[in-house]
Amino acid sequence: xxxxxxxxxxxxxxxxxxxxxxxxxxxxxxxxxxxxxxxxxxxxxxxxxxxxxxxxxxxxxxxxxxxxxxxxxxxxxxxxxxxxxxxxxxxxxxxxxxxxxxxxxxxxxxxxxxxxxxxxxxxxxxxxxxxxxxxxxxxxxxxxxxxxxxxxxxxxxxxxxxxxxxxxxxxxxxxxxxxxxxxxxxxxxxxxxxxxxxxxxxxxxxxxxxxxxxxxxxxxxxxxxxxxxxxxxxxxxxxxxxxxxxxxxxxxxxxxxxxxxxxxxxxxxxxxxxxxxxxxxxxxxxxxxxxxxxxxxxxxxxxxxxxxx
Amino acid sequence: xxxxxxxxxxxxxxxxxxxxxxxxxxxxxxxxxxxxxxxxxxxxxxxxxxxxxxxxxxxxxxxxxxxxxxxxxxxxxxxxxxxxxxxxxxxxxxxxxxxxxxxxxxxxxxxxxxxxxxxxxxxxxxxxxxxxxxxxxxxxxxxxxxxxxxxxxxxxxxxxxxxxxxxxxxxxxxxxxxxxxxxxxxxxxxxxxxxxxxxxxxxxxxxxxxxxxxxxxxxxxxxxxxxxxxxxxxxxxxxxxxxxxxxxxxxxxxxxxxxxxxxxxxxxxxxxxxxxxxxxxxxxxxxxxxxxxxxxxxxxxxxxxxxxxxxxxxxxxxxxxxxxxxxxxxxxxxxxxxxxxxxxxxxxxxxxxxxxxxxxxxxxxxxxxxxxxxxxxxxxxxxxxxxxxxxxxxxxxxxxxxxxxxxxxxxxxxxxxxxxxxxxxxxxxxxxxxxxxxxxxxxxxxxxx
Numbered sequence: 001x002x003x004x005x006x007x008x009x010x011x012x013x014x015x016x017x018x019x020x021x022x023x024x025x026x027x028x029x030x031x032x033x034x035x036x037x038x039x040x041x042x043x044x045x046x047x048x049x050x051x052x053x054x055x056x057x058x059x060x061x062x063x064x065x066x067x068x069x070x071x072x073x074x075x076x077x078x079x080x081x082x083x084x085x086x087x088x089x090x091x092x093x094x095x096x097x098x099x100x101x102x103x104x105x106x107x108x109x110x111x112x113x114x115x116x117x118x119x120x121x122x123x124x125x126x127x128x129x130x131x132x133x134x135x136x137x138x139x140x141x142x143x144x145x146x147x148x149x150x151x152x153x154x155x156x157x158x159x160x161x162x163x164x165x166x167x168x169x170x171x172x173x174x175x176x177x178x179x180x181x182x183x184x185x186x187x188x189x190x191x192x193x194x195x196x197x198x199x200x201x202x203x204x205x206x207x208x209x210x211x212x213x214x215x216x217x218x219x220x221x222x223x224x225x226x227x228x229x230x231x232x233x234x235x236x237x238x239x240x241x242x243x244x245x246x247x248x249x250x251x252x253x254x255x256x257x258x259x260x261x262x263x264x265x266x267x268x269x270x271x272x273x274x275x276x277x278x279x280x281x282x283x284x285x286x287x288x289x290x291x292x293x294x295x296x297x298x299x300x301x302x303x304x305x306x307x308x309x
Numbered sequence: 310x311x312x313x314x315x316x317x318x319x320x321x322x323x324x325x326x327x328x329x330x331x332x333x334x335x336x337x338x339x340x341x342x343x344x345x346x347x348x349x350x351x352x353x354x355x356x357x358x359x360x361x362x363x364x365x366x367x368x369x370x371x372x373x374x375x376x377x378x379x380x381x382x383x384x385x386x387x388x389x390x391x392x393x394x395x396x397x398x399x400x401x402x403x404x405x406x407x408x409x410x411x412x413x414x415x416x417x418x419x420x421x422x423x424x425x426x427x428x429x430x431x432x433x434x435x436x437x438x439x440x441x442x443x444x445x446x447x448x449x450x451x452x453x454x455x456x457x458x459x460x461x462x463x464x465x466x467x468x469x470x471x472x473x474x475x476x477x478x479x480x481x482x483x484x485x486x487x488x489x490x491x492x493x494x495x496x497x498x499x500x501x502x503x504x505x506x507x508x509x510x511x512x513x514x515x516x517x518x519x520x521x522x523x524x525x526x527x528x529x530x531x532x533x534x535x536x537x538x539x540x541x542x543x544x545x546x547x548x549x550x551x552x553x554x555x556x557x558x559x560x561x562x563x564x565x566x567x568x569x570x571x572x573x574x575x576x577x578x579x580x581x582x583x584x585x586x587x588x589x590x591x592x593x594x595x596x597x598x599x600x601x602x603x604x605x606x607x608x609x610x611x612x613x614x615x616x617x618x619x620x621x622x623x624x625x626x627x628x629x630x631x632x633x634x635x636x637x638x639x640x641x642x643x644x645x646x647x648x649x650x651x652x653x654x655x656x657x658x659x660x661x662x663x664x665x666x667x668x669x670x671x672x673x674x675x676x677x678x679x680x681x682x683x684x685x686x687x688x689x690x691x692x693x694x695x696x697x698x699x700x701x702x703x704x705x706x707x708x709x710x711x712x713x714x715x716x717x718x719x720x721x722x723x724x725x726x727x728x729x730x731x732x733x734x735x736x737x738x739x740x741x742x743x744x745x746x747x748x749x750x751x752x753x754x755x756x757x758x
Contacts, residue, residue: 060442080748148583169583258730274718
């Protein structure tokens with residue numbers, strides 16, 4: 001083949017030879033240590049989780065050979081564990097709402113606030129405030145609004161006793177109520193990220209566009225947005241991550257039950273507590289890892305393709 | 310994890326009493342610190358501690374306790390009890406006190422690590438489960454000493470087969486709580502059977518009340534309703550076998566429980582799943598609800614004085630005359646010994662002391678939300694409600710521990726709670742409820758003897 005007849009590639013070898021022994025040591029340390037660390041705190045637990053997902057280990061003593069159950073946990077999860085599919089639906093819903101509503105809204109806010117409005121610091125901090133609050137606190141604040149009997153929302157809507165809406169308790173509604181809270185935080189987060197990105201866009205580009213007679217909207221989509229590609233990717237990645245790791249909010253509200261099932265909450269409710277179903281919980285975690293892997297692979301393929309270009 | 314908030318124990322404390330435990334506690338902390346030092350110095354020889362040890366019992370030394378009594382009142386009560394023990398025997402007790410929920414959630418890793426010699430826990434299946442894992446010490450010989458002080462019910466709830474594993478300290482009943490004044494004003498009668506019960510509910514509805522309060526946001530309160538309906542319709546033995554996984558959940562009997570529940574559900578507060586039990590208790594306090602099926606800790610939500618004195622209860626009426634109303638839920642809290650205590654002799658002495666009438670009296674004096682477990686407990690200081698609770702427990706034919714103590718903990722938390730909540734949302738789909746429960750039972754009870 002053509003490549004085999006090509007001249008040997010001396011550059012690489014010579015490059016290595018140019019390094020002193022000290023350089024090599026430093027390089028090994030710089031690459032090796034982080035790699036070891038990542039291996040120890042990320043990949044070892046991941047592999048252990050996957051291994052445990054094939055057992056019925058209950059967290060007591062060391063896993064024994066008799067704990068091995070093969071794929072039983074996965075069969076149970078998909079056929080015999082009703083909360084699972086609800087959780088999958090909820091995580092997907094979370095992703096869709098973030099992707100279609102919360103993230104674009106955050107970007108819009110950033111664009112608007114980038115225009116040096118009077119008092120823009122106020123809007124900025126108001127929008128960013130929810131991000132600073134712990135989710136436990138956010139859950140509580142919204143409880144005051146959503147509470148069926150005493151909450152603000154039912155009062156404002158003027159609903160009386162039997163007509164009152166049980167925002168946190170009704171399994172058909174509560175996921176939407178929670179998504180409002182989650183979006184409330186997510187918008188501020190995205191806004192801040194995007195605002196930082198917008199600051200780095202060369203103003204000359206925008207000026208040039210407006211000189212050419214492009215409208216504001218056109219300028220944004222045709223000039224600003226494409227130059228922001230790296231930030232856009234970060235925003236996208238964060239949106240996906242935030243949707244997949246949804247957990248704390250629903251955990252605070254009702255422990256991730258009754259309409260608020262998400263994979264993260266199911267994992268913890270199975271693993272934590274008195275009689276820990278570590279094997280079963282690990283199987284759920286493995287599924288979450290697999291789902292994450294799909295997104296990671298898509299992301300990596302994109303990155304590599306761009307690098308080639 | 311949903312665990313019963315036992316901050317409950319703040320109840321029934323006379324206002325002057327509030328100051329005493331605090332003061333006593335700080336004193337005790339001092340004493341405890343000294344105790345720790347004493348324990349270290351114990352090898353050198355007995356110091357001041359032995360002075361107070363009347364009779365100088367054989368096991369002098371030190372032992373330790375892991376406790377979930379982190380809330381103020383139970384903690385003060387336990388401190389007082391331990392101080393009395395140290396005074397009587399000269400044995401110091403080093404207590405590691407954690408808050409209740411943390412202790413329970415970490416019980417697995419706690420028992421696998423280096424636990425204290427003794428620890429607080431609950432009777433029933435929930436105790437046996439950990440004995441089966443080999444974490445629990447055999448205290449049958451302690452029971453030889455203290456056994457006469459307890460009824461057979463307590464003995465059974467504290468045993469795993471022939472092995473005694475727990476020393477009970479107190480319990481509290483689940484019953485229908487109500488306001489005396491509300492019943493008097495409206496001329497309500499305590500119902501004895503299903504007919505009277507339904508009639509009372511309808512009468513209350515007619516009076517613009519919501520008959521039965523219910524708040525199941527935490528998941529466990531509805532277990533109380535299931536327990537009582539199952540025990541009234543199918544009897545105690547069936548209930549316990551069901552809890553143990555010996556009976557299937559998709560049987561006609563269990564279905565009947567949910568059918569009965571579905572017919573009674575319109576008498577309950579609407580939308581219970583979004584409501585906390587505290588909010589449900591508030592509706593009883595505010596005379597919006599007529600009755601409330603809960604443990605005696607409901608009184609915590611009633612301000613001291615007039616309101617609390619107005620609180621009363623009746624035993625849940627019979628639903629089937631062939632079954633009667635002799636079974637109740639009355640969870641027992643107690644103390645256990647770990648499998649490898651450092652000082653087994655001292656640990657057993659401590660447990661023997663906890664199993665005495667005196668220990669119960671001291672505990673209840675500071676924390677009167679409960680009923681002492683011992684037969685010879687001093688009831689002269691009991692409030693009216695306590696006396697009535699003691700009578701209800703004393704006359705009960707069978708005592709269950711509560712669903713999450715009578716069955717596998719994983720089954721209770723990951724299957725029963727979500728399914729009961731689904732049922733409360735959608736009471737018409739009983740097929741789905743029983744099949745979900747059965748599926749969970751098959752998944753979790755496999756491979757067990």
